[in-house]
Amino acid sequence: MHGSSLRASLLLLTRVWFDSVRHLSAAGWKMFYRDSFAYTCLLQRCDGLKSLKEIHAQIITCGYEQNPFLAAKLVSRYAEDNGSNMEDARKVFDRVSERDVLMWNVVIRGYASSGASGEAVKIYDHMRRKGVLANQYTYPFVLKACAALGDGNKGQVIHGHVVKVGLEWDLFVGNALVSFYAKCKEIEMARRVFDQIPQKDLVSWNTMIAGYTQNEHPNDAIMTLHQMLRDDTVGMPDHATIVGALPACTQAATIQEGMLIHSYIVKSGMEVDVALGSGLIAMYGNCGRLKTARNLFDRLLDRNIVVWNAIIRCYGMHGLADEALEIFSQMVDSGVRPDGICFVCLLSACSHVGWVDKGWELFGKMEDHGVEKRDEHYACMVDLLGRAGRLNEAVKFINEMPVEAGKDVYGALLGACRIHNNIELAEKAAERLFILDPDNAGRYVLLAKMYEDAGRWEDAARLRKLMKEKQVRKPLGSSMVEVDSVVHTFGVEDESHSMKVEIFDTLESLRRVMAEDWNRERERMRESEKGRWLELI
Structure with a gap:
């Protein structure tokens, strides 16, 4: 019997056996099961919350509630399905008097995976207070929780714990540290940890590439991809590699790199799912290859909101607002519900072509589609009004906003003031930006250039001096x-x-x-001019 047929037969027999015993009475269960191993097998195979609770009840009845291995298995099963039953998992955890590291790890993992990152960190701290020594399976999940919380300080403390117990060279812990630092915008520290991993695997490289992309370092992401390809110890790029690298090609508008990646996808037979499809559409659109982007979009059978947003953004960024709105109508007709990003793309498209009335119409329809208006949408409206020269309306719009305007809103206003050379209003917008976004050198430079264009050299010098005093530095070009x-x-x-x-x-x-070529050309021109004069004489 072939291996696949044997596995299928075993699964069928197991299913029949399970169905035959799951409805036994309590006495029947006691007679059938003499130890906890049988419950472990049942927990492994049970499907659905109802079956899980039935087995849990029998475990309590038979006196195995304090068995740490069984309790850990129960917690793990309750924590499945994105942690939808973490309340039940926590009850099991709290009732166990003697908890080993496996039990703690399962709970931390459950909270971290379910989005309850704060609880995951609390459990980790509780674990340390109880004197339980964390292991290489603890740190990846607690670091994941710190990254989700954006708590860089706590993560650095946990990094210290990692070093203290001698796990800084562990591959899985190292990968988790790289991911943590990248998500907390500490990309240089992420690279430092990455370089210290002795034997990197494909996950290590994928994490570093994605980290650079997320932190808008596309060239570093592409360089890291090339380094990975030259490493003979690492396998070929996989789906995660490509998903992480494509946005870098989009950000850097490197069509050659993007086409090489696309060729690899085709030659390797990799399935172009929504993640790869949207990435390729965005890359080709950003590089000006709209026809290619549209062909990819038309060939995708499975289109989610991310794919629709990608093609809408492509048309909008190139000033083709008609096509963007047409795609939006097709999306709504197909039953796909627009999100906040979709309306940012549409409002930006209207801004690029000066369609103020259409922008107002779309802005008003957001509530009809159940989309909450956020700071970026208000910023798009300010940009739309500002580009059209309607600065007074933009100021009125900001003053009447139901929420306090953020840095994106005032940034859009400052940009509009630059276009229409309204220094007085620019100063007011910049004053707010120096509070809301004090480390952004672009705000200072933009106002300083406006002063210089107006001949207000002292004001420009004062602003640049202020940048030096606050140690605000403009990123160097490269x-x-x-x-x-x-x-x-x-x-x-x-x-x-x-x-x-x-x-x-x-x-x-x-x-x-x-210099030699220029001197020769200059002598040639002089001789030519001399010849013309002689002809005239």
């Missing part, structure tokens, strides 16, 4: 060149490259060649 599949990045006045001597020598040689 250039990149790819040589033999390796991307090299150069910043302003950057001398950190290992081949800086050769690079500067080559630049100097090029400068001399260009």
Whole structure:
């Protein structure tokens, strides 16, 4: 009998056996089960909450409630289905008097997976107070909870605990630390931990690539992808690799990298699901390949809201508001409910073409679709009014907002003031931004340029001096060149490259060649002009 047929037969026999005993009386259960192993098998195979509760009741009746292994299995089963029954899981946990590390880990995992991240961290702290030593299975889930909470300080403390117990070299803990630091916007620390992992697996590389993408470091994400491909110890890129790398190609508008990834998807036979489909559509749209993006969209059979939003954004960002609105109508007719991102794309499309009335109409329809108006939607309306030169309406709109305007709203107003050279209003918007978004150098630079354009040099100097005092720095520009599949990045006045001597020598040689060519061209032009004068004379 083949392996697959044998497994199918065993599953069928197990199912028949389970159905035959699940309705036994309490006495029947006691006679049938002599130890906890049978309950473990039943818990492994039970389906549905009702069956789980029946088995749980029999475990209590037979006196196995304090068995730590069975209790951990019960907690695990209750915590399944995204932790929808964590209340029951916690009751089992609380009733067990002697809890081993497995029991604690199962509860922490349940809370972390169900979104109750605060409870997961509390359980971890309670575990430490009880003197239970955490292991390599504890830290990934508690770090996941810290990342979800955005609690960088707590995560750093737990990182200290990891080092203290000697688990900093563990692969799974290391991957969890990389993910934690990346999600808390500490991408440099994430890279430092990543580099210290002795034997990286595919998950390690995927986590680092996704971390760079999430923190808007697309070039670093692409460079890391190239490094992974050169590592012989790692397998071929998988679905997670591509999902993490495609947004980096979109952010950097690198059509060549994106097309290479698309070719790999096709050649490897990887299924183009909604995640890959939306990523490819966004990449081609951002690189100006709208026809390709639309062809991909039309060929996708399974389209969720993310896919629809991707194609709407493609049309909107290129000023094709008619096509964006047409796609939106098709989406609604197909029964897909729009979300907040969808309306951001639509309002932005209207802003790019100056459709103020249509923007107001869409803004009013958000409530009809059950979409909550958030700061980004108000910012889109301010941008729409501001681009159209209706600054007074934009100010009135901000003052009448039902919630306090955030940095995105005032940022849109400042940008509109720059377009229409309204310095007085720009100063008021910037004043709010210096409070709401004090570390954003772009706000200071934008107002300083407006002062310079108006000839107000003292005000511009004062603002730049304020930036220095507050240590607000504008990110340095950089250039990149790819040589033999390796991307090299150069910043302003950057001398950190290992081949800086050769690079500067080559630049100097090029400068001399260009100077010689320019001198020869100038002499040629002088001779030509001299010839014309002689002809005239």
